[in-house]
Amino acid sequence: MRAPLIPLPTTPRGQRTRQKLLAAAEEVFGELGFHNAGIVEITQRADVALGTFYLYFPDKKSIFEDLVRTLNARLRAAIRERIRDLDDRLEQEVAGFETFFDFVRKHRNLYKVILQAETVDEELYRWHYRTLAEGYVRGLRRAQAAGQVRSDLDAETLAYSLMGMAEALGSRYVLWDGKLPPAAARRTIRAFLEGGLGARRNARR
Amino acid sequence: MRAPLIPLPTTPRGQRTRQKLLAAAEEVFGELGFHNAGIVEITQRADVALGTFYLYFPDKKSIFEDLVRTLNARLRAAIRERIRDLDDRLEQEVAGFETFFDFVRKHRNLYKVILQAETVDEELYRWHYRTLAEGYVRGLRRAQAAGQVRSDLDAETLAYSLMGMAEALGSRYVLWDGKLPPAAARRTIRAFLEGGLGARRNARR
DNA sequence: CTGATATATGAAACAGGATTCAGGTTCGGC
DNA sequence: GCCGAACCTGAATCCTGTTTCATATATCAG
Numbered sequence: 001m002r003a004p005l006i007p008l009p010t011t012p013r014g015q016r017t018r019q020k021l022l023a024a025a026e027e028v029f030g031e032l033g034f035h036n037a038g039i040v041e042i043t044q045r046a047d048v049a050l051g052t053f054y055l056y057f058p059d060k061k062s063i064f065e066d067l068v069r070t071l072n073a074r075l076r077a078a079i080r081e082r083i084r085d086l087d088d089r090l091e092q093e094v095a096g097f098e099t100f101f102d103f104v105r106k107h108r109n110l111y112k113v114i115l116q117a118e119t120v121d122e123e124l125y126r127w128h129y130r131t132l133a134e135g136y137v138r139g140l141r142r143a144q145a146a147g148q149v150r151s152d153l154d155a156e157t158l159a160y161s162l163m164g165m166a167e168a169l170g171s172r173y174v175l176w177d178g179k180l181p182p183a184a185a186r187r188t189i190r191a192f193l194e195g196g197l198g199a200r201r202n203a204r205r
Numbered sequence: 206m207r208a209p210l211i212p213l214p215t216t217p218r219g220q221r222t223r224q225k226l227l228a229a230a231e232e233v234f235g236e237l238g239f240h241n242a243g244i245v246e247i248t249q250r251a252d253v254a255l256g257t258f259y260l261y262f263p264d265k266k267s268i269f270e271d272l273v274r275t276l277n278a279r280l281r282a283a284i285r286e287r288i289r290d291l292d293d294r295l296e297q298e299v300a301g302f303e304t305f306f307d308f309v310r311k312h313r314n315l316y317k318v319i320l321q322a323e324t325v326d327e328e329l330y331r332w333h334y335r336t337l338a339e340g341y342v343r344g345l346r347r348a349q350a351a352g353q354v355r356s357d358l359d360a361e362t363l364a365y366s367l368m369g370m371a372e373a374l375g376s377r378y379v380l381w382d383g384k385l386p387p388a389a390a391r392r393t394i395r396a397f398l399e400g401g402l403g404a405r406r407n408a409r410r
Numbered sequence: 411c412t413g414a415t416a417t418a419t420g421a422a423a424c425a426g427g428a429t430t431c432a433g434g435t436t437c438g439g440c
Numbered sequence: 441g442c443c444g445a446a447c448c449t450g451a452a453t454c455c456t457g458t459t460t461c462a463t464a465t466a467t468c469a470g
Contacts, residue, residue: 011446013437033324035240038427049449054429116324119238126381150396157374157386157393164373165366172365176331181362188362191355196401216416216467243457254419259459 004058018056020046022070025063030109034064034120065124068117071110072128076135078103089143093162093193100166101181104174111175133159150198158197165189211263223261225251227275230268235314239269239325270329273322276315277333281340283308294348298367298398305371306386309379316380338364355403363402370394 009015024046028037039060043050057063082099083092104111117125136159144151149158169189173181181189214220229251233242244265248255262268287304288297309316322330341364349356354363374394378386386394 009446011437014447017447035324039429040427050451051430051449052447055447060428119240119321119324129377150400152392153396154389154393157390158397160373160377161370161394161397164369164371166369167373168365168369169362172334184359185362187357188359189366191358191403192363192366192401195355195403196397198396198400214416218467219417222417244459245457255458256420256460257418260417265458 006056006058009056014056017046017048017052020048021053021056021063022067026067026107026110026113029064029067029116030112033112034060034116061120064113064117064120067110067113068124068128071107071114072131074107075100075103076132080135083139089139089146089148090190090194090197092139092143093197094190096162097166097169097189098186101170101174104170105180108175111170129160129163132163136162148197153197162193211261214261219261222251222253222257225253226258226261226268227272231272231315231318234269234272234321235317238317239265239321266325269318269322269325272315272318273329273333276312276319277336279312280305280308281337285340288344294344294351294353295395295399295402297344297348298402299395301367302371302374302394303391306375306379309375310385313380316375334365334368337368341367353402358403367398 009018021042024042024044025037027045028042031037032041037060039053040050042063043053053063057066079096079099082095086092086095114125114128117128133156137155140149140155140158143149144153144155169181169185173179173185214223226247229247229249230242232250233247236242237246244258245255247268248258258268262271284301284304287300291297291300319330319333322333338361342360345354345360345363348354349358349360374386374390378384378390
């Protein structure tokens with residue numbers, strides 16, 4: 001089953017082409033879904049011939065996987081980045097949610113790709129959530145040690161709860177309505193997290 | 206696009222066959238996913254000939270839709286049932302989560318079907334969540350009126366948050382690990398909800 | 411019983427789309 | 441300005457899987 005590895009292109013031209021294919025695939029998968037997306041359509045949007053696709057990817061699933069891993073990396077980077085210099089966990093949580101919504105809005109197609117991984121490659125799908133959860137758990141544990149989150153809560157359960165919330169809200173507002181969650185929703189998210197985590201703002205030492 | 210309506214079978218024999226097809230489809234879609242599932246496989250498991258399928262459903266998508274609507278109805282009924290005579294919102298919430306986990310465990314295939322609706326029929330997918338959310342919102346409003354949930358929270362935002370949590374936790378524990386969430390997780394869920402909703406047990410008036 | 415209606419059958423027609431392949435073409439270095 | 445490596449091309453091939461249909465069987469009211 002393991003598809004033959006194709007080395008990355010060595011010349012700038014090749015690299016450009018590969019990128020064009022990835023960008024086109026992101027669009028097409030996002031709009032049509034993995035199964036309804038066709039290689040023909042992808043290559044057309046990328047402005048290359050059909051056969052060219054197979055110079056860069058061994059098969060359809062392969063480019064999909066590439067996309068998921070890229071998305072995962074970018075999403076985590078965006079959140080890490082945005083959270084870095086906040087030192088209060090509640091603020092970090094809220095900022096994490098906002099970053100997530102923003103990300104979904106800017107990459108709605110890319111994001112829909114992830115949701116499809118469930119059907120396309122279950123293992124890949126779980127990998128995405130596991131990696132996200134790991135970072136989340138670390139952050140929560142640190143916050144618990146610092147007394148910013150009730151320490152009688154199980155960090156992993158919390159991590160999945162928060163990811164689930166973010167995803168549902170992201171779908172509901174960003175994907176369906178096409179806009180960031182309204183103010184009332186944002187206030188509710190904050191209040192809910194504040195109460196749920198037992199976070200005390202500026203909890204000391 | 207609208208597939209021709211096929212009347213329900215009139216004789217007991219026909220009804221039995223239709224049921225067998227639905228049961229088989231539930232299995233096959235759950236195991237293989239909509240797109241990898243074949244009508245051939247479905248009819249074989251149902252012990253009928255290939256052509257028989259088209260006596261009961263105009264096409265593949267149609268039986269899928271039927272399944273989703275059935276699942277939706279059963280899930281809501283199970284929750285409503287289980288919650289009915291609890292009068293404290295926190296208890297209702299916790300019971301709702303438990304019922305959901307139970308449901309997923311007992312109908313893991315049926316449940317995976319829902320997740321696939323996203324790719325198969327987006328409108329159907331949203332319908333599922335909207336209907337769930339509606340009931341949820343009503344319950345939360347009532348609880349807010351009764352002072353069991355902080356009334357400065359937006360009920361719809363809460364509803365989607367809670368659904369998202371349940372789904373993420375259901376995936377993580379029930380679908381992936383194959384067992385109900387462990388005790389630590391259950392405790393965390395309760396504590397998190399308690400704090401988040403601002404529920405006070407036995408809140409007065 | 412008997413005809414009329416409801417069901418059942420599965421081979422064949424069809425459709426759509428992934429992948430292959432037998433040559434072209436471009437490009438940078440010499 | 442030439443050569444090989446790196447790229448590119450798209451018609452043809454292959455598969456897989458849905459849907460149709462002409463024919464056969466079961467069921468039941470009268």
